[in-house]
Amino acid sequence: MVRLPLERHSVTKMNRIRLLVFNPALPVLDYKVPAHLSVEPGSLVLAPLGPRQVLGIVWEADRLPGDEVPEAKLRPILEVLPVAPLAAPLRRLIEWCADYYVAPMNAVARMALGSMAALRGGGTTTEYRLSGHEPKRLTPQRAAAMDALHGEQATIRELAAIAGVSEAVLRGMANTGILEPVTVDLDRPYPRARADFAVPDLSAEQRQAADRFIAAVDAEEFRPFLLDGVTGSGKTECYFEAVAEAIRRKCQVLVLLPEIALTENFLRRFEARFGTPPVLWHSSLKASERRRAWRAIASGEAQVVVGARSALFLPYARLGLLVVDEAHEVSFKQDDGVRYNARDVAVIRARFEKVPVILASATPALESLEMAEAGVYERVVLPDRFGGAQLPEIAVLDLRKEPPERGRWLAPRLVGEMRERLERGEQSLLFLNRRGYAPLTLCRHCGYRFQCPNCSAWLVEHRLSRRLSCHHCGHEVPVPDECPECHTGDCLVACGPGAERIADEVKELLPEARTALVTSDTLNSPERISEFVAAAEQGLIDVIIGTQLVTKGYHFPELTLVGVVDADLGLEGGDLRAGERTYQQIAQVAGRAGRGEKPGEVLIQTRHPEAAVIAALAAGDRDAFYAAEAEGRREAGAPPFGRWAAIIVSSEDEAEAREASRAIGGARPNLPDVLVLGPAPAPLALLRGRYRYRLLINARRSAQLQDVIRQWLASLSFPQGVRVSVDIDPYSFV
Numbered sequence: 001m002v003r004l005p006l007e008r009h010s011v012t013k014m015n016r017i018r019l020l021v022f023n024p025a026l027p028v029l030d031y032k033v034p035a036h037l038s039v040e041p042g043s044l045v046l047a048p049l050g051p052r053q054v055l056g057i058v059w060e061a062d063r064l065p066g067d068e069v070p071e072a073k074l075r076p077i078l079e080v081l082p083v084a085p086l087a088a089p090l091r092r093l094i095e096w097c098a099d100y101y102v103a104p105m106n107a108v109a110r111m112a113l114g115s116m117a118a119l120r121g122g123g124t125t126t127e128y129r130l131s132g133h134e135p136k137r138l139t140p141q142r143a144a145a146m147d148a149l150h151g152e153q154a155t156i157r158e159l160a161a162i163a164g165v166s167e168a169v170l171r172g173m174a175n176t177g178i179l180e181p182v183t184v185d186l187d188r189p190y191p192r193a194r195a196d197f198a199v200p201d202l203s204a205e206q207r208q209a210a211d212r213f214i215a216a217v218d219a220e221e222f223r224p225f226l227l228d229g230v231t232g233s234g235k236t237e238c239y240f241e242a243v244a245e246a247i248r249r250k251c252q253v254l255v256l257l258p259e260i261a262l263t264e265n266f267l268r269r270f271e272a273r274f275g276t277p278p279v280l281w282h283s284s285l286k287a288s289e290r291r292r293a294w295r296a297i298a299s300g301e302a303q304v305v306v307g308a309r310s311a312l313f314l315p316y317a318r319l320g321l322l323v324v325d326e327a328h329e330v331s332f333k334q335d336d337g338v339r340y341n342a343r344d345v346a347v348i349r350a351r352f353e354k355v356p357v358i359l360a361s362a363t364p365a366l367e368s369l370e371m372a373e374a375g376v377y378e379r380v381v382l383p384d385r386f387g388g389a390q391l392p393e394i395a396v397l398d399l400r401k402e403p404p405e406r407g408r409w410l411a412p413r414l415v416g417e418m419r420e421r422l423e424r425g426e427q428s429l430l431f432l433n434r435r436g437y438a439p440l441t442l443c444r445h446c447g448y449r450f451q452c453p454n455c456s457a458w459l460v461e462h463r464l465s466r467r468l469s470c471h472h473c474g475h476e477v478p479v480p481d482e483c484p485e486c487h488t489g490d491c492l493v494a495c496g497p498g499a500e501r502i503a504d505e506v507k508e509l510l511p512e513a514r515t516a517l518v519t520s521d522t523l524n525s526p527e528r529i530s531e532f533v534a535a536a537e538q539g540l541i542d543v544i545i546g547t548q549l550v551t552k553g554y555h556f557p558e559l560t561l562v563g564v565v566d567a568d569l570g571l572e573g574g575d576l577r578a579g580e581r582t583y584q585q586i587a588q589v590a591g592r593a594g595r596g597e598k599p600g601e602v603l604i605q606t607r608h609p610e611a612a613v614i615a616a617l618a619a620g621d622r623d624a625f626y627a628a629e630a631e632g633r634r635e636a637g638a639p640p641f642g643r644w645a646a647i648i649v650s651s652e653d654e655a656e657a658r659e660a661s662r663a664i665g666g667a668r669p670n671l672p673d674v675l676v677l678g679p680a681p682a683p684l685a686l687l688r689g690r691y692r693y694r695l696l697i698n699a700r701r702s703a704q705l706q707d708v709i710r711q712w713l714a715s716l717s718f719p720q721g722v723r724v725s726v727d728i729d730p731y732s733f734v
Contacts, residue, residue: 019056028066032074042085089352102726111313118294129153131180195244197275213242216356227360229382231591251320258329281307309342327359363584392593392600432565436460438494448485456686518546551588557596643699646727654691661693673700684734
């Protein structure tokens with residue numbers, strides 16, 4: 001990896017500049033600066049390119065190679081945008097990411113410009129909301145729109161997306177007074193968080209951990225921490241004290257969360273501690289909210305930002321602390337575009353910014369544990385639950401000995417335990433990490449299987465929406481009345497269980513139980529998540545059935561039973577990290593049980609109780625599992641003891657993709673510390689209409705892997721329809 005030094009540049013008059021522009025074909029261009037304009041490295045400027053204008057970032061010429069253009073041919077830039085320049089630590093981060101992940105530098109830099117509208121300064125905009133006026137007669141479209149828009153305020157375009165109607169319908173509603181305009185200040189300040197609003201009473205262990213974090217914030221130096229605490233140990237309360245210290249020092253804080261679904265619960269805890277919500281950053285924000293947040297972050301006015309992985313590249317003015325919560329989560333890895341891991345990049349940004357970073361998890365990634373073992377990360381351990389609560393008892397339910405009834409998926413012992421909890425007024429949670437009703441639908445008459453036309457994947461039945469859906473590309477079709485192959489009616493069979501099917505089974509077995517289905521299909525907005533959390537906390541739900549959305553972040557005191565419906569599901573597919581992911585998911589969902597005064601119990605349904613991960617969960621021996629996992633990885637030369645990278649070749653023409661992958665394989669480097677496997681069709685050989693081939697590279701830690709890949713691919717050329725992407729440290733092997 002290239003380690004570039006941080007440099008300080010005085011603000012001097014620059015007459016000739018080099019721009020990093022966002023045209024993949026022309027990443028670097030030189031211009032001159034008119035006498036009336038002043039720029040510095042990091043400035044955002046508009047420049048002419050033929051008859052068009054391009055946006056660019058002023059970069060140090062000695063750090064951005066490009067062909068030197070004669071002075072006489074330089075064109076002047078047109079404008080310097082009214083925002084603060086991207087600071088040197090962020091520019092160094094962009095360079096590092098481009099180098100490490102073998103990605104175009106302009107693609108990385110684009111992530112820092114999270115709102116193009118924000119680059120034009122403040123001002124006002126007009127949004128709309130329901131006025132309260134309701135005509136006596138309404139068209140069906142307007143009536144449906146009114147039902148959907150209660151409590152909403154946004155632009156006409158955004159409201160149309162929310163309501164599922166055309167913009168013309170909403171403009172008509174505005175003209176008749178059903179919607180009223182609201183003038184919104186784009187740069188209105190956020191409420192101020194107060195460090196001492198509600199200081200918690202920490203245990204001795206929590207206080208000791210918090211003091212170490214506070215000292216690191218005060219020192220204003222790079223210090224990476226691994227906060228390793230069991231579920232319910234109060235990790236959030238510990239790092240909140242470091243957040244409070246950063247607020248006192250007028251520094252900014254970034255807290256990364258892996259799922260938007262976790263945001264609502266986190267916001268409530270944050271507001272209870274600091275008196276106001278943090279600034280949010282995620283893909284579901286309205287355009288005006290993104291613009292406001294970006295400008296507040298760039299100006300330093302945003303104190304604490306809570307966001308998804310993309311928040312990592314925003315231009316913080318005074319960053320003082322980084323936190324990665326649930327740092328083990330796979331969703332921190334971006335699997336398209338720039339394929340970065342936000343957990344690892346957070347550590348690198350903290351190093352460039354010279355600030356502490358806290359990786360918090362009850363089930364840390366093996367890579368993080370090894371970094372702590374090597375002394376690179378400072379490990380802070382919280383071994384006990386807060387307030388005397390006990391970890392749940394875990395038992396394995398061998399489905400070979402205690403099978404469910406025919407046509408069912410829940411073993412009798414698990415159903416009996418759920419019935420007991422129902423009688424005692426306690427809550428149960430069933431975990432199955434598979435959305436929909438059934439993963440496969442086929443015709444019992446001719447055997448036809450419903451497959452996605454764009455992907456080599458089966459369509460998943462969703463009975464709630466009465467659709468067959470592809471979970472890879474989003475293709476959907478209604479469930480047909482007959483088989484499209486043999487045209488036999490009433491012949492379709494659902495094979496295997498999804499969360500919806502388990503919910504139906506619970507309703508049949510426990511008809512008096514109040515159930516909640518918690519998946520990304522049913523809880524697809526912060527409002528719905530908030531409603532679910534409130535209902536569960538108020539005891540209005542008896543049985544929760546959910547996917548990975550329920551494995552972390554929630555605290556329901558009356559939840560005393562967790563049932564893992566199919567513990568073997570995550571072990572399928574030959575994924576390098578399958579055992580580790582399965583352990584993390586089940587340990588996290590098990591941690592939802594017994595978080596209050598009442599003891600908890602976990603039942604794990606499996607057909608492979610002898611599997612190392614299942615045995616470790618049953619014995620409560622995390623260290624033994626990680627030791628065995630580490631030994632297996634060491635023998636395989638897998639991370640963190642070796643390096644993996646993938647080269648993915650795709651095209652709409654299968655022959656074209658195959659030939660391109662063979663050309664790459666034929667030019668493979670012959671090096672003693674680099675092993676190239678493939679090319680071979682990807683497990684998901686067709687994705688979104690593109691045929692895919694993969695090469696997998698296994699290298700020793702000593703290998704200059706990125707340089708090898710760059711030199712290897714630079715010697716080749718491909719047809720226009722072929723895409724070649726590189727995935728360093730891959731998490732997905734499909």
